[in-house]
Amino acid sequence: MAKTSPYMAFSRSGGLLEGLADQLSPQRCLLCGGHATSGVCEIAGPALCGDCHADLPVVTNPCRHCAMPAVGGKDVCSDCITDPLFEFCVAAFEYAYPVDRLVQAFKFSNNYAAGRALAEPLAQALLAHYQFAEAKSDCEPDAFVSMSTPDVIVPVPLHWWRRLRRSFNQAEEIADIVCDRFPSDLSPQLLTKGARRILWTRAQSSLPLKERRRNLERAFSLDEAVAAAVNGKTVLLIDDVLTTGSTLLALAKRLKALHAKAIHVAVLARTV
Numbered sequence: 001m002a003k004t005s006p007y008m009a010f011s012r013s014g015g016l017l018e019g020l021a022d023q024l025s026p027q028r029c030l031l032c033g034g035h036a037t038s039g040v041c042e043i044a045g046p047a048l049c050g051d052c053h054a055d056l057p058v059v060t061n062p063c064r065h066c067a068m069p070a071v072g073g074k075d076v077c078s079d080c081i082t083d084p085l086f087e088f089c090v091a092a093f094e095y096a097y098p099v100d101r102l103v104q105a106f107k108f109s110n111n112y113a114a115g116r117a118l119a120e121p122l123a124q125a126l127l128a129h130y131q132f133a134e135a136k137s138d139c140e141p142d143a144f145v146s147m148s149t150p151d152v153i154v155p156v157p158l159h160w161w162r163r164l165r166r167s168f169n170q171a172e173e174i175a176d177i178v179c180d181r182f183p184s185d186l187s188p189q190l191l192t193k194g195a196r197r198i199l200w201t202r203a204q205s206s207l208p209l210k211e212r213r214r215n216l217e218r219a220f221s222l223d224e225a226v227a228a229a230v231n232g233k234t235v236l237l238i239d240d241v242l243t244t245g246s247t248l249l250a251l252a253k254r255l256k257a258l259h260a261k262a263i264h265v266a267v268l269a270r271t272v
């Protein structure tokens with residue numbers, strides 16, 4: 001996400017310039033309006049103060065396959081025991097107040113600071129999972145196979161008309177941040193071209209579930225470059241919000257048909 005304000009760029013240089021920048025444009029927390037300069041959140045960045053970031057809602061005991069709450073202290077929910085939604089799925093937050101407001105400000109008011117405030121914690125959560133999986137692999141080789149770091153990142157594409165109206169694809173912005181945070185030797189390939197959404201599928205809530213799923217699978221066009229990039233590889237799909245999972249599942253199916261080895265999913269927030 002290259003749209004930081006000039007004042008944020010000043011702040012990174014520190015010293016005299018930092019003080020000057022703060023006077024010209026003091027950073028205020030997007031949620032409480034307090035001066036974040038006295039307590040900039042190290043995880044969410046300057047858009048949120050540490051207290052507001054700590055109060056953001058998270059999914060309690062999330063299932064590792066769908067990020068819904070799992071009961072009984074398990075890491076897999078009852079639905080995913082027999083039919084896992086994805087090989088791995090992580091949501092940084094629960095889609096509830098005030099995360100919903102931050103997501104909406106990001107998507108519909110081009111508030112990149114709000115997007116970054118959620119995407120940075122997502123990147124940290126992901127890396128923590130992957131590092132944990134690698135550490136675990138020393139004693140459990142099988143765990144490593146299912147949790148290998150992604151080779152390829154695919155942000156969920158927007159239909160061209162929606163992208164034109166919004167001027168950006170929020171999933172690409174999130175994917176940029178996530179990709180940047182991987183250690184350079186593990187850095188996945190970021191695919192922002194080649195996967196396209198060719199069908200407008202907004203008004204289909206009245207359709208039966210089966211028909212909806214069929215429509216969604218036809219909604220994506222994946223070119224030869226994508227096919228070559230995902231063949232035999234672990235793919236990380238990135239989106240802003242996970243609700244029913246139909247869109248992500250449709251894209252995952254198409255990628256599996258192109259012989260992707262495993263599909264991981266990372267989203268800013270999950271409805272529960």
Ligand SMILES: [Zn+2]
Nearest residue numbers: 029032049052
């Ligand atoms: Zn605050």
Ligand SMILES: [Zn+2]
Nearest residue numbers: 063066077080
């Ligand atoms: Zn689950």
